[in-house]
Amino acid sequence: xxxxxxxxxxxxxxxxxxxxxxxxxxxxxxxxxxxxxxxxxxxxxxxxxxxxxxxxxxxxxxxxxxxxxxxxxxxxxxxxxxxxxxxxxxxxxxxxxxxxxxxxxxxxxxxxxxxxxxxxxxxxxxxxxxxxxxxxxxxxxxxxxxxxxxxxxxxxxxxxxxxxxxxxxxxxxxxxxxxxxxxxxxxxxxxxxxxxxxxxxxxxxxxxxxxxxxxxxxxxxxxxxxxxxxxxxxxxxxxxxxxxxxxxxxxxxxxxxxxxxxxxxxxxxxxxxxxxxxxxxxxxxxxxxxxxxxxxxxxxxxxxxxxxxxxxxxxxxxxxxxxxxxx
Amino acid sequence: xxxxxxxxxxxxxxxxxxxxxxxxxxxxxxxxxxxxxxxxxxxxxxxxxxxxxxxxxxxxxxxxxxxxxxxxxxxxxxxxxxxxxxxxxxxxxxxxxxxxxxxxxxxxxxxxxxxxxxxxxxxxxxxxxxxxxxxxxxxxxxxxxxxxxxxxxxxxxxxxxxxxxxxxxxxxxxxxxxxxxx
Amino acid sequence: xxxxxxxxxxxxxxxxxxxxxxxxxxxxxxxxxxxxxxxxxxxxxxxxxxxxxxxxxxxxxxxxxxxxxxxxxxxxxxxxxxxxxxxxxxxxxxxxxxxxxxxxxxxxxxxxxxxxxxxxxxxxxxxxxxxxxxxxxxxxxxxxxxxxxxxxxxxxxxxxxxxxxxxxxxxxxxxxxxxxxxxxxxxxxxxxxxxxxxxxxxxxxxxxxxxxxxxxxxxxxxxxxxxxxxxxxxxxxxxxxxxxxxxxxxxxxxxxxxxxxxxxxxxxxxxxxxxxxxxxxxxxxxxxxxxxxxxxxxxxxxxxxxxxxxxxxxxxxxxxxxxxxxxxxxxxxxxxxxxxxxxxxxxxxxxxxxxxxxxxxxxxxxxxxxxxxxxxxxxxxxxxxxxxxxxxxxxxxxxxxxxxxxxxxxxxxxxxxxxxxxxxxxxxxxxxxxxxxxxx
Numbered sequence: 001x002x003x004x005x006x007x008x009x010x011x012x013x014x015x016x017x018x019x020x021x022x023x024x025x026x027x028x029x030x031x032x033x034x035x036x037x038x039x040x041x042x043x044x045x046x047x048x049x050x051x052x053x054x055x056x057x058x059x060x061x062x063x064x065x066x067x068x069x070x071x072x073x074x075x076x077x078x079x080x081x082x083x084x085x086x087x088x089x090x091x092x093x094x095x096x097x098x099x100x101x102x103x104x105x106x107x108x109x110x111x112x113x114x115x116x117x118x119x120x121x122x123x124x125x126x127x128x129x130x131x132x133x134x135x136x137x138x139x140x141x142x143x144x145x146x147x148x149x150x151x152x153x154x155x156x157x158x159x160x161x162x163x164x165x166x167x168x169x170x171x172x173x174x175x176x177x178x179x180x181x182x183x184x185x186x187x188x189x190x191x192x193x194x195x196x197x198x199x200x201x202x203x204x205x206x207x208x209x210x211x212x213x214x215x216x217x218x219x220x221x222x223x224x225x226x227x228x229x230x231x232x233x234x235x236x237x238x239x240x241x242x243x244x245x246x247x248x249x250x251x252x253x254x255x256x257x258x259x260x261x262x263x264x265x266x267x268x269x270x271x272x273x274x275x276x277x278x279x280x281x282x283x284x285x286x287x288x289x290x291x292x293x294x295x296x297x298x299x300x301x302x303x304x305x306x307x308x309x310x311x312x313x314x315x316x317x318x319x320x321x322x323x324x325x326x327x
Numbered sequence: 328x329x330x331x332x333x334x335x336x337x338x339x340x341x342x343x344x345x346x347x348x349x350x351x352x353x354x355x356x357x358x359x360x361x362x363x364x365x366x367x368x369x370x371x372x373x374x375x376x377x378x379x380x381x382x383x384x385x386x387x388x389x390x391x392x393x394x395x396x397x398x399x400x401x402x403x404x405x406x407x408x409x410x411x412x413x414x415x416x417x418x419x420x421x422x423x424x425x426x427x428x429x430x431x432x433x434x435x436x437x438x439x440x441x442x443x444x445x446x447x448x449x450x451x452x453x454x455x456x457x458x459x460x461x462x463x464x465x466x467x468x469x470x471x472x473x474x475x476x477x478x479x480x481x482x483x484x485x486x487x488x489x490x491x492x493x494x495x496x497x498x499x500x501x502x503x504x505x506x507x508x509x
Numbered sequence: 510x511x512x513x514x515x516x517x518x519x520x521x522x523x524x525x526x527x528x529x530x531x532x533x534x535x536x537x538x539x540x541x542x543x544x545x546x547x548x549x550x551x552x553x554x555x556x557x558x559x560x561x562x563x564x565x566x567x568x569x570x571x572x573x574x575x576x577x578x579x580x581x582x583x584x585x586x587x588x589x590x591x592x593x594x595x596x597x598x599x600x601x602x603x604x605x606x607x608x609x610x611x612x613x614x615x616x617x618x619x620x621x622x623x624x625x626x627x628x629x630x631x632x633x634x635x636x637x638x639x640x641x642x643x644x645x646x647x648x649x650x651x652x653x654x655x656x657x658x659x660x661x662x663x664x665x666x667x668x669x670x671x672x673x674x675x676x677x678x679x680x681x682x683x684x685x686x687x688x689x690x691x692x693x694x695x696x697x698x699x700x701x702x703x704x705x706x707x708x709x710x711x712x713x714x715x716x717x718x719x720x721x722x723x724x725x726x727x728x729x730x731x732x733x734x735x736x737x738x739x740x741x742x743x744x745x746x747x748x749x750x751x752x753x754x755x756x757x758x759x760x761x762x763x764x765x766x767x768x769x770x771x772x773x774x775x776x777x778x779x780x781x782x783x784x785x786x787x788x789x790x791x792x793x794x795x796x797x798x799x800x801x802x803x804x805x806x807x808x809x810x811x812x813x814x815x816x817x818x819x820x821x822x823x824x825x826x827x828x829x830x831x832x833x834x835x836x837x838x839x840x841x842x843x844x845x846x847x848x849x850x851x852x853x854x855x856x857x858x859x860x861x862x863x864x865x866x867x868x869x870x871x872x873x874x875x876x877x878x879x880x881x882x883x884x885x886x887x888x889x890x891x892x893x894x895x896x897x898x899x900x901x902x903x904x905x906x907x908x909x910x911x912x913x914x915x916x917x918x919x920x921x922x923x924x925x926x927x928x929x930x931x932x933x934x935x936x937x938x939x940x941x942x943x944x945x946x947x948x949x
Binding site for chain 1: 704705708709710711712783784786787828831832833834835836
């Protein structure tokens with residue numbers, strides 16, 4: 001076994017280096033780094049399933065969540081993840097703080113760094129905000145969701161969930177259904193899935209599916225369609241996205257009724273996909289709109305598991321980023 | 328850089344057999360015994376010990392494996408963190424006699440981490456330590472209960488154990504300036 | 510006043526059809542002779558072998574920010590920047606505070622200019638009162654006060670009927686209307702070109718159709734009214750096609766393009782990305798578009814469809830750009846890099862040298878009919894012209910915003926290497942700027 005005091009042994013033991021200070025989006029990760037997150041998350045999942053579901057590995061580290069947008073699940077997930085690793089956690093919201101008084105993002109992040117934050121988990125309504133923050137602080141920034149751009153930890157927990165059920169994603173078909181245009185979950189998933197060699201199909205109303213996201217990389221492909229029945233043929237995974245009522249208000253869709261007719265994932269449509277196809281949703285769900293209740297809680301649904309896996313995956317990311325900071 | 332092989336496959340096999348006998352003798356049988364190997368090379372040794380015990384006693388004790396990556400005391404100080412792997416202890420260890428198994432005992436820090444990890448799985452009645460090689464230079468008050476071979480070494484040397492399950496062959500090697508024999 | 514003799518440069522003057530290597534004599538405040546081996550005792554000789562000598566540049570579109578936004582720039586700082594960039598005449602856009610929509614405001618602006626400007630500044634008046642897009646400003650007053658054009662730049666004149674009336678007035682007053690062609694409802698909250706990059710970065714897009722549809726509407730109204738419609742900062746391939754078609758039909762439609770749109774594309778927002786993405790210095794209205802658009806703009810400039818290069822120099826304070834992309838102020842500070850970006854494009858073979866110089870000199874003058882007001886402007890007419898630029902076309906240099914005279918350091922070109930450097934600027938017959946002296 002690796003003897004931790006033996007420098008030679010350390011040098012010889014294989015390990016992938018985590019390259020970056022921050023996790024801003026999954027498009028910055030190499031396939032090897034994605035695999036590293038997956039295997040580390042396996043170990044974290046194991047920790048969480050023990051009687052004492054925590055370890056003291058990140059004792060002494062300070063993790064601050066900085067959420068400019070409301071969130072229950074993501075914030076709570078990060079908090080539990082950090083505490084499960086023994087780190088100290090501080091939660092900040094935009095309201096009732098100096099942020100409301102007009103303090104700039106850069107000043108806020110620098111203040112947190114001066115207080116002693118090692119890691120700042122950020123959620124912000126403007127796409128690109130975490131990139132700006134990352135450039136102006138030595139603290140590590142984890143993007144918890146920026147505008148309509150990225151939600152890397154969600155994509156990684158989605159991938160982790162898929163792999164646990166259907167194994168490696170090489171050659172598998174994943175269909176993402178809904179308001180892709182405004183979805184940061186969809187975008188981050190596209191990068192991880194393509195890196196994993198999957199073929200991704202984006203499906204939704206014509207006004208909500210950006211055609212330029214279609215493409216090919218060395219390993220995976222992404223195409224775009226407005227026909228859900230066609231998209232579901234041979235699908236191994238169906239990921240449904242929330243449709244917001246506001247989209248109707250701005251003229252993107254005629255009505256929710258029209259959306260349900262064309263794009264609701266229900267039993268009839270699920271039957272078109274491969275048997276055993278996974279049903280996923282990043283949450284929170286509008287049951288009865290983008291997804292029918294029986295499917296949301298049915299046999300193929302791994303939606304609750306996504307949430308549990310979210311803690312393990314976020315533990316893995318916190319562990320990798322924080323240990324990389326020491327180097 | 329000199330490389331000297333101190334033990335070959337036959338010697339390792341005999342040593343493992345003797346360790347298995349000592350464990351059974353110390354425990355007065357196989358009752359409540361759980362053999363837990365520290366990843367990486369402690370685990371194949373644990374499996375071999377369980378096999379030997381089964382050969383004499385007709386009962387195979389449960390075997391588990393433990394990854395100590397999350398319990399180390401140098402997480403923020405070393406170079407590239409090693410890849411974490413899931414641990415797996417297939418039985419409840421409350422009240423059990425757990426025998427931790429590792430290939431080389433050196434400073435004792437890995438065993439300290441292993442005990443912390445083990446205690447997150449439950450509350451054993453007793454924890455024993457079995458090692459194939461003890462090379463000295465303890466930094467913590469840790470002592471083994473069952474030792475295959477004592478090999479005094481200099482700090483600059485290192486002791487590498489190869490096991491067929493992982494390395495394709497069995498052998499114990501000392502790498503470095505002076506090698507000495509038990 | 511020193512007599513200046515520039516020896517051995519390549520003199521290029523599109524207004525007078527001159528392109529030859531010879532000497533230029535500036536005496537008593539005027540360019541007096543252009544010819545071979547000039548002899549003039551007492552003249553200060555400047556060897557400009559290998560350099561290009563052209564009329565000083567004329568900019569139809571600059572934002573001086575004063576009055577009202579002095580933290581972004583002042584008449585003094587921005588005209589100094591113009592001078593160093595080789596521009597001795599700039600037309601000041603009216604999105605100041607107060608905005609020049611009446612006689613008294615124009616008069617106080619002219620007074621400010623007379624006191625503090627380093628180069629000639631020609632005021633552009635508002636189309637609508639307060640630039641609010643609701644009522645026409647007192648346009649005849651503005652014309653009398655000396656405005657050389659009218660514009661609501663920064664905003665389009667969105668209401669069709671109002672635009673039509675504005676064009677009728679402009680036609681009667683013989684003033685060009687310089688229009689920022691855009692459709693606010695199509696652009697909604699767009700912050701960059703709608704396309705591959707905006708969709709990847711999750712930024713709201715500004716579709717090409719917003720500019721194109723506005724240009725189409727405005728050209729139709731120009732035809733109806735007979736006015737001179739000048740299209741500010743064209744940015745798309747289709748826009749250029751519409752301009753070409755309007756000209757082919759004999760309409761009085763002209764167009765300008767910025768050096769930024771000729772040099773950069775929407776990829777500047779992505780940068781060397783993905784970690785480097787969201788460079789707010791690349792946020793500008795109209796947005797940087799695709800490579801196909803850029804190529805179309807270059808072609809249109811080379812074959813004369815586009816009449817002028819106009820900088821749309823837009824300095825901003827640091828805090829206006831050091832923020833999230835969605836809230837960053839649009840605009841690039843470029844008076845000090847304009848000439849270099851144009852000459853870099855020439856050195857790469859993307860832009861024709863003569864077409865480029867024409868678009869910086871004779872072109873803008875003809876577009877706004879400035880020659881009648883200021884004899885010799887944009888040309889090297891002996892006995893008449895007073896301003897020239899000496900430029901070293903092969904000199905490489907690195908953009909360093911800390912050396913800018915402009916208060917605006919907002920350019921995506923900081924740290925980039927460009928080819929082509931302004932060496933000397935003569936204004937009113939005197940050596941007003943010299944790169945060598947600036948370094949000393």
